[in-house]
Amino acid sequence: MKVPQLFLFLALPVISLANARECDLIRVGCSNSWYPVSFLLPTDKDKATGIAIEATRMAAKQLGLSIKFNCVMPWARVISAMDTGEIDMLAGHYLTKNRDKNWLVGGTITSDDVRAVYKRKELSIHSVTDLKNLHGAKVRGAKNGDIVDKYTSGDLPDYPMSEIVDYDQLLDLVLKGRVDYVLRSKRDALEYIKMYGLEETLFLSESLTVNPVHISFSKKSPCAHLLGRFNQLFEQYKETGIVEKLSVNATQAYWSGAEISPLQPKKSAIN
Structure with missing residues (x-):
C-alpha cells in the first residue's frame, strides 16, 4: 500500500545556535494514536507522524538539531519522563496546573x-x-x-x-x-x-x-533553552498555513493504512 506524502519540502533556513553543542539530540515523547496530533503509521509502526510530530521535526531541522521520537512509551510514563528529564520534549499535550508548574510549557500548535x-x-x-x-x-x-x-x-x-x-x-x-x-x-x-x-x-x-494542544520542554532537559526558538517557529507555521497543510497530510496518512484495528473497515475507506 502506498503511503501518501507526509512531509512538506520547504526551503527553510537553518538557524545557527551558539550553544547547540549542549543539545545535539532532542528526545521527544509523543502519543502513538492521537489523530491528527501524533500517531504511528498503520503501515509502519516505527514511523510517527501528525501535526505536532511534523512541526517539531521541521523546527529541529531549521535549528540544525537531531531529533528522536518515542511514541511507544505508555502515556503515564511519558508524563513521568517529562518530570524527570528522561525525555527532553513532549510533542502534543493538554495543559494542567501540575504540567504548567513542572514543565516549560510552550505555545499552542492546534486545539482539540x-x-x-x-x-x-x-x-x-x-x-x-x-x-x-x-x-x-x-x-x-x-x-x-x-x-x-x-x-x-x-x-x-x-x-x-x-x-x-x-x-x-x-x-x-x-x-x-x-x-x-x-x-x-x-x-x-x-x-x-x-x-x-x-x-x-x-x-x-x-x-x-x-483544549489547546501544547508542545513543551522538560525543565531538567539540556535542550530547555530552545523553547523560545521553537515557539517562534511554531507561530510562523500557523501564520503561513503550514499547520493547516500538516493537518491535511495527517488525514492522508491516517487513511493510508486502515488496518490499525482488528475491526474491518469499509472497503471505500482504503485508498
Missing part, C-alpha cells in the same frame, strides 16, 4: 474538542454533568482539561471512571458494552467512526471542552 463517545443513542450527552451515573473510560495518565477532569478523575462516586494503557482499545470498550462512554477528541473519534463505518453505531456528545 473533547467529546464523550457512546453507543446508546438515548444517553444524549450534552455536558459533562450528563456523565453522572455513567461508567466512562480514558487512557491512564490522560488529562482532558480542568473542567472535564473534575468529573472524570474517578474520585467522584457518581462519575465512575476506568483507565486503560492502550489508547486503541478505548472505542472497543464502548462497542462491546463494557463502558457507557469514553473520552476522545472530536477529530480523532470522527475519523475512526468514518473509517470503520460506525456512523449509525457510535455517537458523539456535545463539546465538553476545547
Whole structure:
C-alpha cells in the first residue's frame, strides 16, 4: 500500500545556535494514536507522524538539531519522563496546573474538542454533568482539561471512571458494552467512526471542552533553552498555513493504512 506524502519540502533556513553543542539530540515523547496530533503509521509502526510530530521535526531541522521520537512509551510514563528529564520534549499535550508548574510549557500548535463517545443513542450527552451515573473510560495518565477532569478523575462516586494503557482499545470498550462512554477528541473519534463505518453505531456528545494542544520542554532537559526558538517557529507555521497543510497530510496518512484495528473497515475507506 502506498503511503501518501507526509512531509512538506520547504526551503527553510537553518538557524545557527551558539550553544547547540549542549543539545545535539532532542528526545521527544509523543502519543502513538492521537489523530491528527501524533500517531504511528498503520503501515509502519516505527514511523510517527501528525501535526505536532511534523512541526517539531521541521523546527529541529531549521535549528540544525537531531531529533528522536518515542511514541511507544505508555502515556503515564511519558508524563513521568517529562518530570524527570528522561525525555527532553513532549510533542502534543493538554495543559494542567501540575504540567504548567513542572514543565516549560510552550505555545499552542492546534486545539482539540473533547467529546464523550457512546453507543446508546438515548444517553444524549450534552455536558459533562450528563456523565453522572455513567461508567466512562480514558487512557491512564490522560488529562482532558480542568473542567472535564473534575468529573472524570474517578474520585467522584457518581462519575465512575476506568483507565486503560492502550489508547486503541478505548472505542472497543464502548462497542462491546463494557463502558457507557469514553473520552476522545472530536477529530480523532470522527475519523475512526468514518473509517470503520460506525456512523449509525457510535455517537458523539456535545463539546465538553476545547483544549489547546501544547508542545513543551522538560525543565531538567539540556535542550530547555530552545523553547523560545521553537515557539517562534511554531507561530510562523500557523501564520503561513503550514499547520493547516500538516493537518491535511495527517488525514492522508491516517487513511493510508486502515488496518490499525482488528475491526474491518469499509472497503471505500482504503485508498
